[in-house]
Amino acid sequence: MGMFDDVKFKMKCPKCKTKMDNFQSKDGDCAMFLLEFWEVNNFYDSCHNCNTWVEFFLKKKMNKKRTIQDYERVVKISTDEEEKAHRKKYNDFAEMLKIGKFALNKENGQ
């Protein structure tokens, strides 16, 4: 039932220079995997400091290994809805990890 995958990509916010390293994508298996950006065609993050939304779209299909120059970068102020949805997904994931751990501990009789 996945929701998204995390994408291994870091950059500084184009507006406030805060580190952005919580990029996500729905292009993969959406099974909470950690993917390289060149494994997906679209990935995004929003700056937790200034709410700037940064999204990358692959410009065209590439057969060779992609570089970040093969992606179109979109930067905008995120709407509340987008920001909330992004945060919620992240929080749900953290919650799932906690619940998963708890279930495992229970199985192991702890």
Ligand SMILES: [Zn+2]
């Ligand atoms: Zn920012």
